[in-house]
Amino acid sequence: MQPTLRRLDELATFLADRDDTIAVLGLGSAGAQRARLDEHSDLDFFVIVAEGARSRYVERIDWLEAPCPLLFSFAHERNGRKALYEDGIFVEYAVLTTTELAHVPFSGARVVWRRADAPAGLAQSEVPVPRTPYDTVDFHLNEALTNIYVGLHRELRGERLSASRFIQTYAVDRVISLLRLASGEAPYRDPFDVSRRVERAYPAEVLPLAEMIPGYAHNVAAARTTFRWLSRRYPVHPGIGAAITALLTRSGDYS
Structure with a gap:
């Protein structure tokens, strides 16, 4: 398996053992468009967690370091980080509840892992992707x-x-x-x-x-x-x- 996809699977496997995680969604070249993945691709994903658990996964990154030590990371937004693993894999992610996910525009997502009782349709955004006001x-x-x-x-x-x-x-x-x-x-x-x-x-x-x-x-x-x-x-x-x-x-x- 391509190393970037393997890393996402490793993270999903680790998170699947937690009782407050719901799903992991791959985005971009780690999502539905995996055919464009190459050695220059970074790893974009969402971690979907239970209500009240978001701060744990935003503020603590032990779960992120479980597959491989980090060389560098920083919080680039309220819900997520960018990070570089020691083996060169670069990731960008956000941690969201299902309620928050419902208000985020995205496209081309793929369910990497989901809890058996997770809501249906997690990979489909109900929020239109922003477009130019007049596409003419x-x-x-x-x-x-x-x-x-x-x-x-x-x-x-x-x-x-x-x-x-x-x-x-x-x-x-x-x-x-x-x-x-x-x-x-x-x-x-x-x-x-x-x-x-x-x-x-x-x-x-x-x-x-x-x-x-x-x-x-x-x-x-x-x-x-x-x-x-x-x-x-x-x-x-x-x-x-x-x-x-x-x-x-x-x-x-x-x-």
């Missing part, structure tokens, strides 16, 4: 254009880090969403992060990421590339198009 071509196109516009103004003001986020992150996320609408759902799409596995889904000639995301010192060049990519594929409104062109010209980087 019009929204993603115009959001990308306005991201570029705002980013160029931030660059001209000297706010280069903020500019890089608007131009090289937010606008590119919208480009990826446009590609998804045009070509369908990519295999193993992550509903929480549009950037996951895009390199496998779209070749460089379709999505030129190296030119769209050249780095902190190249915001204007990135804006030019993404603006041209959008303009060649979609009807850019002349108002915002002219405004972006003027900013690129002002920055001395448009021809």
Whole structure:
């Protein structure tokens, strides 16, 4: 068995002997999409516990250390931790009651272990996965254009880090969403992060990421590339198009 999955099984076996645990759910590549698991995958999971038991499993990590000593760990949220085992397996988990689980959005979960009397349907979230408010071509196109516009103004003001986020992150996320609408759902799409596995889904000639995301010192060049990519594929409104062109010209980087 792959070491990451074995570690999850080891944890589940240990927790199954406790009288206040209900289930262990694998998520991500340890969940329903195990075909994408590889040597670079981390281990994401939920531990479902009885009412009143959560603090025990959040504050004490003896159960986490049962299969292997930890090299490092820290609390990254109220209910969970991130940790690195001595053998190199990296984990991220949350401890939840069934009541709390009912309010958490997630997808692609797998029941690794459950108590015989555990509630049915633990692996299915009743909370919709957060999505962009308007998942349409019009929204993603115009959001990308306005991201570029705002980013160029931030660059001209000297706010280069903020500019890089608007131009090289937010606008590119919208480009990826446009590609998804045009070509369908990519295999193993992550509903929480549009950037996951895009390199496998779209070749460089379709999505030129190296030119769209050249780095902190190249915001204007990135804006030019993404603006041209959008303009060649979609009807850019002349108002915002002219405004972006003027900013690129002002920055001395448009021809």
